[in-house]
Amino acid sequence: xxxxxxxxxxxxxxxxxxxxxxxxxxxxxxxxxxxxxxxxxxxxxxxxxxxxxxxxxxxxxxxxxxxxxxxxxxxxxxxxxxxxxxxxxxxxxxxxxxxxxxxxxxxxxxxxxxxxxxxxxxxxxxxxxxxxxxxxxxxxxxxxxxxxxxxxxxxxxxxxxxxxxxxxxxxxxxxxxxxxxxxxxxxxxxxxxxxxxxxx
Numbered sequence: 001x002x003x004x005x006x007x008x009x010x011x012x013x014x015x016x017x018x019x020x021x022x023x024x025x026x027x028x029x030x031x032x033x034x035x036x037x038x039x040x041x042x043x044x045x046x047x048x049x050x051x052x053x054x055x056x057x058x059x060x061x062x063x064x065x066x067x068x069x070x071x072x073x074x075x076x077x078x079x080x081x082x083x084x085x086x087x088x089x090x091x092x093x094x095x096x097x098x099x100x101x102x103x104x105x106x107x108x109x110x111x112x113x114x115x116x117x118x119x120x121x122x123x124x125x126x127x128x129x130x131x132x133x134x135x136x137x138x139x140x141x142x143x144x145x146x147x148x149x150x151x152x153x154x155x156x157x158x159x160x161x162x163x164x165x166x167x168x169x170x171x172x173x174x175x176x177x178x179x180x181x182x183x184x185x186x187x188x189x190x191x192x193x194x195x196x197x198x199x200x
Contacts, residue, residue: 003104005037006044010096013089020086023062023078035066039130040159044099045092046137046152055092056137056148058085063134063155071127103156110160114167123162126170130158133177136184144187150180 012029013021030038042059061082069077116122136151154176161169 003100003107006100014093021089022084024083036159036163039063039066040156043152043156045095046148047099047102060134060138064131067127067130071124110164110166112165117167117170118162118165126158130155136180150183
């Protein structure tokens with residue numbers, strides 16, 4: 001079960017010595033085959049309304065680079081600044097556990113289906129979509145409601161769909177990213193019209 005895999009990885013993070021954890025540690029604990037799992041894990045802090053400074057940049061960059069490596073079918077390269085940036089374990093772990101609890105509610109819906117959506121060229125396209133979602137996640141719009149949550153949900157559904165070979169969840173992930181783009185478009189339009197009104 002996906003929630004059990006996430007809980008196991010969170011337990012490993014919690015047992016890390018010291019008061020902070022790095023992305024390097026998370027990747028090392030999950031292994032090469034766990035890159036999608038780390039992408040899913042990186043979305044959890046954005047599923048609940050709690051802000052942890054620096055998480056959006058670090059986790060967004062990690063999603064972009066890990067999914068990019070999966071797209072190119074190679075081992076990931078991540079800059080040391082992203083890999084070794086310390087994140088406060090005391091604040092991060094409870095948020096991850098709450099997010100994993102939300103994921104656990106959909107565990108019984110996950111099953112292998114529509115295999116064509118998760119194999120071959122479509123698998124690479126799905127990884128490219130996760131990269132795009134990671135870029136949206138990195139947008140400096142943290143104070144705006146749902147600006148991180150919307151792309152995080154799309155990324156999570158795509159990653160979960162690929163992990164469990166569930167084509168339905170992959171399609172739902174594309175829907176989530178589509179709604180994110182629409183939401184960002186509305187925000188941009190409002191910002192543009194507001195600026196035109198003020199300075200026009």
